[in-house]
Amino acid sequence: MRTAGASVSRNVSRVTFSALAAIGLAVAMSFVRPAGAEPTPSGFVYTADEHGKSISRVDLKSGKVDIFPVDITPHNVQFVPGKGRLLAVGLSASGGGTESHDGGDQGGGEDGGGGHEGTAGGGKLVILDTADITSAAKASIDVGAHPAHVIADAEGERAYVSNAEDDTLSVVDLRKGEAVATIGTGDYPHGLRMSPDGKSIYVANVEDGTVSVIDTATLAETDRIVVGPTPVQVGFLPDGRRVYVSLHDANQVAIIDAATREVIGRINVGRSPVQVHATPDGRFVYVANQGTEAEPDDTVSVIDVASGAIVKTIRTGAGAHGVTVSSDGDFAFVTNIIDGTVSQISVASQSVVDTYKVGKGPNGITFQAP
Numbered sequence: 001m002r003t004a005g006a007s008v009s010r011n012v013s014r015v016t017f018s019a020l021a022a023i024g025l026a027v028a029m030s031f032v033r034p035a036g037a038e039p040t041p042s043g044f045v046y047t048a049d050e051h052g053k054s055i056s057r058v059d060l061k062s063g064k065v066d067i068f069p070v071d072i073t074p075h076n077v078q079f080v081p082g083k084g085r086l087l088a089v090g091l092s093a094s095g096g097g098t099e100s101h102d103g104g105d106q107g108g109g110e111d112g113g114g115g116h117e118g119t120a121g122g123g124k125l126v127i128l129d130t131a132d133i134t135s136a137a138k139a140s141i142d143v144g145a146h147p148a149h150v151i152a153d154a155e156g157e158r159a160y161v162s163n164a165e166d167d168t169l170s171v172v173d174l175r176k177g178e179a180v181a182t183i184g185t186g187d188y189p190h191g192l193r194m195s196p197d198g199k200s201i202y203v204a205n206v207e208d209g210t211v212s213v214i215d216t217a218t219l220a221e222t223d224r225i226v227v228g229p230t231p232v233q234v235g236f237l238p239d240g241r242r243v244y245v246s247l248h249d250a251n252q253v254a255i256i257d258a259a260t261r262e263v264i265g266r267i268n269v270g271r272s273p274v275q276v277h278a279t280p281d282g283r284f285v286y287v288a289n290q291g292t293e294a295e296p297d298d299t300v301s302v303i304d305v306a307s308g309a310i311v312k313t314i315r316t317g318a319g320a321h322g323v324t325v326s327s328d329g330d331f332a333f334v335t336n337i338i339d340g341t342v343s344q345i346s347v348a349s350q351s352v353v354d355t356y357k358v359g360k361g362p363n364g365i366t367f368q369a370p
Contacts, residue, residue, distance in 0.1 A: 158173060211224070275364075
């Protein structure tokens with residue numbers, strides 16, 4: 001057993017936390033690996049530790065966790081395959097930005113859906129080199145107000161950042177290191193994902209209950225789909241035919257037919273769902289149920305795509321928030337914002353097999369294959 005790491009802070013808005021004091025602070029993890037036929041994990045997981053103004057890197061092979069400070073309050077991270085780059089977005093820490101997107105039961109920000117209550121401006125996209133992750137950022141790029149999530153295209157040439165306060169997306173040329181376009185969306189854009197064919201981006205607009213569809217060729221919004229109360233994040237199936245949307249205040253996930261761009265169903269999940277992610281084979285969708293500040297949830301709902309039913313509810317840590325899945329489909333990883341941990345879920349057994357202690361208030365999460 002290996003243990004260490006910083007304690008977790010609560011997931012609410014308007015709370016300031018001290019940045020970590022030293023670069024490359026290594027912490028260990030606490031886990032018990034069951035005997036049997038579980039595959040051996042490899043690769044890395046990165047978390048955006050918004051309340052610690054840090055990013056954590058989990059080496060899945062060794063179990064080592066490194067926590068290092070960044071000059072933003074990072075809400076989301078995204079690994080760019082083939083480029084060795086890690087993208088992180090948040091408010092500038094040096095500029096006084098401290099506010100989280102997480103509204104809990106206060107009705108504000110990402111999870112409560114409540115309102116434009118952030119410090120406007122100061123939004124940054126930070127680019128880090130995963131081969132030398134503890135060094136200074138390769139670039140820090142101005143984006144819109146209160147950036148929430150970031151994604152990159154398959155070529156690693158463009159990044160797209162949702163700006164919650166601006167009701168826009170920033171389009172960033174990663175080669176030039178600058179924002180080159182701005183796209184209007186619905187009210188309070190948050191989670192976004194690109195379709196597998198790269199032709200469109202779906203964006204969850206928290207405050208108007210819609211999903212914006214962005215054409216990546218024209219860089220314009222082409223559709224706005226009404227989905228239900230407080231959509232937080234979207235997730236495509238690998239074949240691109242369906243999109244799953246977490247509806248925080250409805251305790252549901254809406255299903256969009258990507259061909260017709262209509263909602264074709266809703267599935268009841270746990271309390272206050274946040275992020276969603278499908279497995280590479282398209283069999284399952286994992287939904288993190290965060291709950292509220294007063295009553296945090298600690299579960300992940302597993303949707304069987306073929307039947308549309310919940311086939312398992314997995315207990316993780318308090319404040320289950322971000323979700324990613326390994327590229328081989330063996331494991332799902334979930335950030336627990338209250339506990340300050342990452343739960344590693346075996347897809348084969350649908351159970352938590354490892355728990356890693358990371359930085360304060362982990363939100364977004366991304367996977368890097370070995």
